[in-house]
Amino acid sequence: MSEDTGQGRGTTRRDYLRYGSVVAxxxxxxxxxxxxxxxxxxxxxxxxxxxxxxxxxxxxxxxxEASYSVELSPVGEVTLDEPPTNVFTHFPWFPDMASALGQGDTINNLWWDGTVAGLEYFTAGFDEFEIEWADKAGEYGFAKEQLYELDSDLHLVDPAWVTSQDNWTRSDIDEIANNVGPWLGNYYSSYRASPPEEWAEGYEYYSLWELFDRVATLYGERERYEALTSVHDDLLGTIEDGLPPESERPTVAYISISTDLSAIYLLRLNAPGYWNSHTRPLGAVNAFGDAQISGPFKQVDMEALLEADPDVILALWTVTETFDFGALKQNLEDDPVGSELAAVQNNRVYPQGTRWQGPLMNLFQLEMTAKELYPEQFGAWPEYTDGDLYPEFAADEQLFDHQRVEEIINGDI
Structure with missing residues (x-):
């Protein structure tokens, strides 16, 4: 697949849902x-x-009679006779997708309320946008009993990932699919990780927008999807046309870092997977070169950061009210090692949102990161102060049409 340049009762509870087969x-x-x-x-x-x-x-x-059918590894084919109105999600990219399709009110659950804060930040300039799932955040993980209680039409979660969690087996997955509603998800495309062994054979990988394609089809929202894809394609084209030669691109450390500098985690910058769908297209130089990261991240210390000495530091998960970005920058300036960093000396430590992005956050984070890395080509990113909203760039400073995206979400296609 491409990257962005991306068991149970005899009959089902719902006659209109089918899992793993096509309704004729x-x-x-x-x-x-x-x-x-x-x-x-x-x-x-x-x-x-x-x-x-x-x-x-x-x-x-x-x-x-209408039929909504998609294929996605590892679940195969999923067909609904009508769009879902009650949808279970766990990871944040799916609620983002639902909102982008004007279907945010269908979401009944998600994990990590930081998703809400992140999307609020990026869509601050939208006059008529509401995060309808803002009060649905719960605990990490979920139980089979919870899924029965929520009685969802669709579970937007990768069943392969679910079976890696405690108290979940393949038979539990089949039971929920047969008795409640089908699964649809592909978690391991996030950073091209290997799925559990029992799912590994034939497991395929997708970009964020390919995953969005399937979700849009099940919701019956092809027009919105295609309109947003057009915006995304144009944005990628604008970025590609504006990138300087590789020899003139900055070295970048993409990290998660605590305010007090006690924990620093190195993240992938240009690797495949939809967690990097806002950094990979920008083609900056990884300050850590080919450093191997076996999991989602790798812990490093300040000395390792200084050895890499990046031109730019991108600090993940820092545009929320719960993170004191000003204190982070001050602590870096006061630290005997941190103060030696070129990125600190040149005031090129920038905030980031989240890797757990859906299409809406992806559009804004592409624009945000392009301005942080290449101010001469795409316009400078303004100084960020805690609590700031996403900047209101003039139309000629926007790398994509913000108003057009809001219109698409609201159905003006």
Missing amino acids: TGGLLAGCAGQSEGNTTPTEETTEQTDTETEETETETSTP
Whole structure:
């Protein structure tokens, strides 16, 4: 797949949901309505009735029952007879997708309320945008009983990841799919990790926008998806056209760091996977070169950071009210090792949102990071102060049309 340049009861609880198979939707047989008997000439009234009934029958015949079907590894094919109205999610990129499609009110659960704060920050300039799942955040992980209670039409979670959690087996996955609703998700595309062994054979990888494609189809929101994809494609084109030669690009340390500098975690910058869908297209130079990261991140210390001595530091998860970005910068300036960093001396320590992005955050984070890394090409990123909202760039300073995105979300396509 491409990257951004991306067991149980005998019958299901819902007759309109099918998991792992296609619902056959044939046309209705049309009868011969309004035929006259013998040589009797029909009256004007019966002729009008006949025409009406024939028109209705033809309409029914030519318009088969709708079906919403997608294929996604590792679940295979998932088909719904109608768009879902009650949807379970766990990781943040799916609620973002639902909101982008104007379907945020369908989300009944997610983990990590930091997603709400992040999306609030990036969409601050939208006048009519509401995060309808803002009060749905819960605990990390979930139990089978919880899924029965929520009674969801669709579970936007990778079942392969679910079976890596305590008290979940493959048979539990099948039970929920049969008795409640199907699964759809692909977690291990996030950083191209290996899935659990029992799921490994045939496991495929997708970009963020390929995953969004499947979700949009099940929601019956192809128009919104295609409109947003057009914006995304144009943004990638703008970035590609504006990038300086590789020899002129900055070295970058992409990290998660605590305010007091006691914990520093190195993150991938240009690796495949949708966690990097806002940094990879920018093609900056990884200050840590080919440093191997076996999991989602790798812990390093200040000395290792100084040895790499990046031109730019991107600090993840710092545009929320719970993080004191000003204190972080001050602590770096006061630290005997941190103060020697070129990025600190040149005031090129920048805030970031989250890797756990859906399409909305991805658009804004592409713009944000482009301005942080390449101010001469894309316009400078303004100084960030705790509690600031996403900057209100003038139309000619925006790398994508913000208003157009809000219009698409609101259905003006």
